[in-house]
Amino acid sequence: MGRLFAIEIIYRGIFQKTLATRLSRSIVLAAHQEGKMGISFGRYGDSPERNGIPAKNFAIVATDEQTLQEGMAKYEPKQVDVTIAVDDTLCKGVESWAWYGLQPVNRLLKPGGTLIVTSREGPDAIIAMAHRKETPYNLAIVKGTVSFSGLWVYKDDHTDVRILGAIAKVLPDLFSLTSVQKVIMDQWKDAIKAESAARAYERIGTTTVRTDQGNPEVPYKFDFPKWHEMGEGIAIPSIPAGRNMEDPVSHVHGGFQPDRNPTFKKFSTRTMRPVVNFDTCIKCTLCWLHCPDSCFDVTPEGLYDANMQACCGCGVCEAVCPVKECVTMVNETEFGDNASQWEAWRNDKEGYQAWLAKKIESHPERSHGFRYRGQYEEQVPEMLEIARKG
């Protein structure tokens, strides 16, 4: 029995699909340089992809054919040597649209395996976002702006080759830097890319994450019913209607909070979240009307509270809001929980305004997809500079 390697790439659907495919393919090709064999595939349950929803690609590599079959006998590996999260906000948890509940980003990591994250944050921020794990693991950060692009285009900012360089360092038994560089030259004939891989290889450092570090919450899960417990005719009960909200200060009941699916929440799709200035809101209803996920709860006084259990972070509310800085999209890494903004505002309006001002300061430091013409021309040179200088 030879050795089996499994690598998963967790990415944002559509925006990072090409990036993830290039990574899993290049992993197999680099290992093949050293006589290993392998397969590369995306998790079929994630498809068809939706904008930003967490999705996975896998590379399964083995030293011989029979061992590879052992790896292929399980469609999704139960354990991986390396998990790559190509967006740091994925560290908050991964909920596929195939309805598996919320899974910790580090769930499949073997004891002592490595989580590679692309981020501008430091290890403390990343560790705080990820759920606690029962065994220690290593964290390696590839420094840089998270790479997002569209489905049919690819933003060539060297994120892929820098991650490949990092893998060669953290899992040298899989492949060497030389093999990575060979594959880069074979595929893309770009010496600067090969150089970026080498720099990442030299610079990458790891931090050990202890079992007492990380988010202590138990992620919500979903238990599938047995065949005879399910309704016949592929008919499922609808989500019940909603209820009044209660004001945390006056205890007045009013407004409307829709009931939501308790086991399919979709908020792990979010990379930015709206923060709402309730003091300047003119109750025009546009955010509530346009939200594609019905995530706005109507408060007893007729304000609109974006419910963070339901918000996918699409930014439509910010786009339609007619009041300046009443709804502002802020990097999801700035938040540690999904608590109600409206309740915080009701309890302490001055404190809330100070909190709000501080959050808005970090806007806009990220974007998903393609937002404006010339965006890539701005972002790619920045990333290449980071790849060069670190």
Add this chain to the structure above:
Amino acid sequence: MATLAAVEEPRKTEETALITGSEAIAVACKLADVDVITAYPIRPYDTVMQYVCKLVSNGEMDCEYIVAEGEHSQFEIVKHASAAGARVFCGSSGVGWMYAMEALTVTPALRIPMIAMVGNRALDDPGAFGVEHNDALTVRDLGWQLVWVDNAQEALDTALIAYRVAEDRRIFLPCAISCDGAFLTHSQALVKIPSQEKVNEFLPPYNRGDLLLHPDNPITVAPQGNEDWVMEIRRQNYAAMERAHGVIVEAYADFERIFGRSYGNPFFEEYMTDDADIVLMGMGTLSISVKVAIRQMRREGKKVGFVRMRWFRPFAAEELAKSLQRFEAIGVIDRDYSFGSPYLGGVLAGEIRHALYPGAGKKPPVLDFICGLGGREVTVPDVQKMADSVYHAADGKAQPLTQWIGLRE
């Protein structure tokens, strides 16, 4: 004199590429120099049309590439193109294949050697994308040749073989290559791509001969016929399918001679059967879990073998019956269903029992396992559970003839 760009010589060497099963079939289309390809998207088949499209766009492949407005037209267009002498390719999945059903029924009747890829997908509802074999099996009675493959290399090789067999004047019947959705269509593996030279040696040009629809060969195809004609027409198709067995054997022998890659018995693969007490059977990619499970069971002293069906039509009943009589009991894994069928089993198990019935000699008990529907994994523990039940049957302990494995119950 201006220097002309060098015309690329046909590739003379074999190359290795990291491609999916679907991409492997697209590469086979390129190597076979297919003339007309029609497309209509449905996953998992759409991965083939996307890759063909890429090859055409990149100037690597020259063909008429037509995106139809639905699967029915998709299959009708290539049917007509084939009648006019074009080598054709198309494909679909699940309910897309069903939507084309009327075109699928007339294709073998007109003796059209169409090659189609079926990316096996559960039929709707509930709109799952995962593998189930019922889609391809719906044409099993119509004159379509049906073959299942379990890896990307076999997909490429079988596509070349399928052209060779289907376009043989003795046959002229369509052939569907079944590829399990996800496990094969969406998984990239290292595939050896043969040289163009060798493909040209293996695969002669399509020659429709006396059946060519062309002004120089005035014929009418598919005039109205009544009860005075139908039985004789059906008997001709019966004869062509009867001949297919021998032509397939010839094609595989030639394939091995030219490409140096052997598939042994073309119709079914036997794995660790030489000393086996019992065997499991199945089609497609579930073979991987079964083989891994068999290696584990053999370490525990259980002599289990595996027979993987490749060609379902034509069905090599005599060879299969002869082989299966060696075993104490047989477990058939059906990635399909046939509600209300004999013993409420799946399609493959029914065919296996049928194949065993007329022959002389031992008739080992045949158990049926419905497993892996809608893309659910057939796991190694699932396979062990099935093998245990087959062992009990071999020991004469009564077992349910049809069992659902991997079901939440």
